[in-house]
Amino acid sequence: MRDQPAALPRSKSPMNAQNAIVGLRGRDLFSTLRSLALQGLRQPVHSARHALALGGQLGRILLGDTPYNAPVQDPRFNDPTWQHNPFYRRSLQGYLACQQQLNRWIEESNLDHDDRARARFVLSQLGDALAPSNTPLNPLVIKELFNTGGSSLLKGLSHLLDDLINNDGMPSQVSKKAFEVGRNLATTAGAVVFRNDMLELIQYKPMSEKQYAKPLLIVPPQINKYYIFDLSSEKSFVQYALKNGLQVFVISWRNPDPRHREWGLSSYVQAAEEAMDVCRAITASKDVNLLGACAGGLTIAALQGHLQAKRQLRKVASATYLVSLLDSQIDSPAMLFADEQTLEAAKRRSYQQGVLNGRDMARVFAWMRPNDLVWNYWINNYLLGKQPPAFDILYWNNDNTRLPAALHGDLLDFFKYNPLSRAQGLEVCGTPVDLKKVTVDSFSVAGINDHITPWDAVYRSTLLLGGKRRFILSNSGHIQSILNPPGNPKATYQEAENLTGDPRAWYHEAARSQGSWWPQWLEWLQAHSGETRETLPALGNQNYPAMEAAPGTYVHVR
Structure with missing residues (x-):
């Protein structure tokens, strides 16, 4: 191991889960712009020096000098023109x-560290917006205009009008007509075997001759719909588990409306516990394997803390956490805008509305990565007049749900206080949570390019857990870390036997392996799933009979 490990690899994006939960607003950014303008007046000599330097550089450029190289991996300027x-x-x-x-003006100013970070963030947003590639003079746009005889302009205006009316003025990221849940997404056979106000529990038909005794319950994040685990057959995590002998159940959360504003984290933990007990009753198993993704990981961690406090942790055989934050300490320039007043305003807005709209969160995410999630589609849809791509992951990502106001408030407090990092810092369902006392074996997965739940924060989250812990770092981003089926030639992952206290030390000791992490997880989970037995084809039981066919009814609520 190196004495002084190098810096951790990080996503260049300032976006993460905190930004979207807080709900940064334009006024927060404009106040920084105003501060920058005042700073220019306070340091006139400093500003004049940089203005003269810029004028000199622009003069040389007009004479034909080319002092700068375009970023090699910047697709905006790939055209040889x-x-x-x-x-x-x-x-x-x-x-x-x-x-x-x-x-340079920012770095050489007398602004303090936080103000410089805010300034860099705001000016990067402006710089991305004012890129010459975003104008109708983009050479690709000129070529497309001539190639289509001007029809690209008319189509682009049509797409712009449609997005102004139907997509809150944001460029569409996906062609929604290409997909339909139940037709070419979420098609694995199964049935709803339990329903309450908050969730539908789906049990899937087995796809193997024998199956393991202990079932797997998948708990998706509350802000997204569950079928990320069941897209097309080749990407379906559910089908992969079924074909390898696992009994699979998944929670489909209800899309809440203002009537459900009081649903908080405790409400979701109680609902997940009820779903877990239904799994146990149907399968006649004493315990269940839990899998939580993103905020679903926080839910299953809180559930286990609640069960431990009630001395019922024996109901859980193992826990899998996919790109899940339990340690919420994340450094991000965007979070410098989130002071006490901003957090309270975000809570107040959601309580007044009853919910936090998923579209609002998606908009914040988009503006945290504007080149990839805004300006790329601005050029494609409006300037080139093309349809957005037909991509199943993007369709799912745009199929937003809402967060009830109480849960939104709980998440804001989670990011503000980081309660799970200390014993009994969080209370759910009237019981304190101490993750060190949760001695269930765990398997955690992070993505090295994850811009929503940074991998080093996911690693620190793993260290909060008791029991035998296993951590894998995938070479993917947030979503692709989950959708990582075998057969992807680009897939790699890293793992080290010992989990050190320092993510940097772990990273430089971890061995890299080729392929998907799915087989590693499958082998681990099968070892926690008990004996195999003959497959029982029937779904549900006498007390919990099969109802609607999968994907159920809640998934269709918009």
Whole structure:
């Protein structure tokens, strides 16, 4: 191990789960712009020096100098016209010169550390918006205009009008007509075997001759619909588990409306416990394997803490956490805008409305990665006049749900106080939670490029748990870390036998392996699933009979 490990690899995006939960607003960014303008007046000599430097650079660029290289991996400027055409080459060089000089102005100012971080964040947003690739003069746009005889312009205007009316003015990321839940998504056979106000519990038909005695209960995040685990057959995590002898149940959360504003974390924990007891009753198993993804991981951790306090932890055979935060301490420039007043305002807004709309969260996520999630589609949909892609993951990602106000408030407090990092810091269902006393074996997965739940925070979350812990770092992002079926030639993962207290030390000791982590998890879970027996094809039982066919009814509520 190195004495001083190098810095951890991190996503370049300032976005994470905190940003979307807090709900940053435009006024928060405009106040920083106002502060920057005042700073320019307070340091006139400093500002004049950088203005003169920029003027000199722009003058040389107009004379044909090319002092800057476009970022190699920046797809906005891949077209050779940006390099070979004198007009486009000068516009790109001028854009890069302005960005560099503004960054220097910030770094050499007398702003404090936090103010510089806020300034860099805001100016990066402005810089992305003002990129010359976002204008109708983009060479790709000019070429498409001539190739289509002007029809690309008309189609682009049509797409813009449609998004203004139907998508809150945001560019559509996916063609919604290409997919339908139950037709070409979420098609694995099964049935709803239990329903209450908060959830439907789906049991899937077995796909193997023998099955393990202990069932698997999948708990998805409350802000997304469950079928991320059951997209197309080749990507279906559910089918992978079924084909390998596991009994699979999944929770389909109800999409709440203002009537459900009082549903908080305790409400969801109680509902998950009820679903777990139904799994036990149907399968005649004393315990259940839990799997939680993202906020679903927080839910199953709180559930286990609640069960431990009631001395009923024996109901849980194992716990799997996929890209889940239990340690909520995350460093992010965007979070510098979230002071006490901002947090309280976010709580107040959601209580007034009854819910936090998933579209509002999606909008914040998009503006935290504007080049990938806004301007890319601005160019494709409006300037080129093309349809957005037909991509199942993007369809799921845009199939948003809402968060009840009470749960939103609980999540804000979770990010503010980081309660699970200390014993009895969190209370659910009237019982204190101490994760060190949760001695269930756990399997945690993080994504090295995850911009929503950064991998080092997921690693620290794993260290909060008691029991035997296993941690795997996938070479993917947030969603692709979950959807990582065998056969992907680009898939790799890292793992080390010992979990050290320092993520940097673990990272540099971890061995890299080729392939998906799914087989590793399957082997681990099968060892926690008891004996195998002949498959029972019937779904449900006398007390919990099969009702509607999967994917159920709650998944269709918008």
